[in-house]
Amino acid sequence: MRQTNEQAAKALKERAQLNAAYRRARSAHRRELYEQEPRLRQFALQLNRFQMPDAAAFLTYVREENRSWLLTAPPELRAEALSLVNERIQRIRQTQGLVPLDDPLPEQDDDVWQLAKRELA
Numbered sequence: 001m002r003q004t005n006e007q008a009a010k011a012l013k014e015r016a017q018l019n020a021a022y023r024r025a026r027s028a029h030r031r032e033l034y035e036q037e038p039r040l041r042q043f044a045l046q047l048n049r050f051q052m053p054d055a056a057a058f059l060t061y062v063r064e065e066n067r068s069w070l071l072t073a074p075p076e077l078r079a080e081a082l083s084l085v086n087e088r089i090q091r092i093r094q095t096q097g098l099v100p101l102d103d104p105l106p107e108q109d110d111d112v113w114q115l116a117k118r119e120l121a
Contacts, residue, residue: 030080033076033077033080036077037073037077039065039069040077040080040081040084043065043070043081043084044084046061047061047084047085047088048088050088050092051092052092052095052096055112058088058112058116059112059115059116059119062085062116062119062120063119065081066081066119066120070120078120081120082116082117082120082121085113085116085117085120086113086117089112089113089116
């Protein structure tokens with residue numbers, strides 16, 4: 001039993017190290033994309049200003065940015081913009097005490113995430 005606990009602890013430590021390495025690499029990659037396309041950084045900064053009551057404005061902003069420049073941006077930048085939208089929506093939900101991910105059922109109306117995803121996909 002002791003060996004199993006030690007193995008579990010080692011596995012958890014290894015997982016934490018891998019997760020930290022991934023976060024560092026992801027951050028470095030995002031910084032590179034921001035340098036490549038400063039509008040992406042501005043997009044991220046603006047997304048962070050939106051809160052739960054701003055759903056309509058949030059979606060309008062995403063649509064306007066998509067039509068303004070994201071539509072013709074390279075796929076990697078479009079994917080990163082979608083990732084930024086996803087992260088912001090999750091953070092907003094968490095600050096409201098909601099689960100981070102909660103896709104609507106097929107018979108329900110699309111939520112902001114689904115609409116933004118459709119816009120950027």
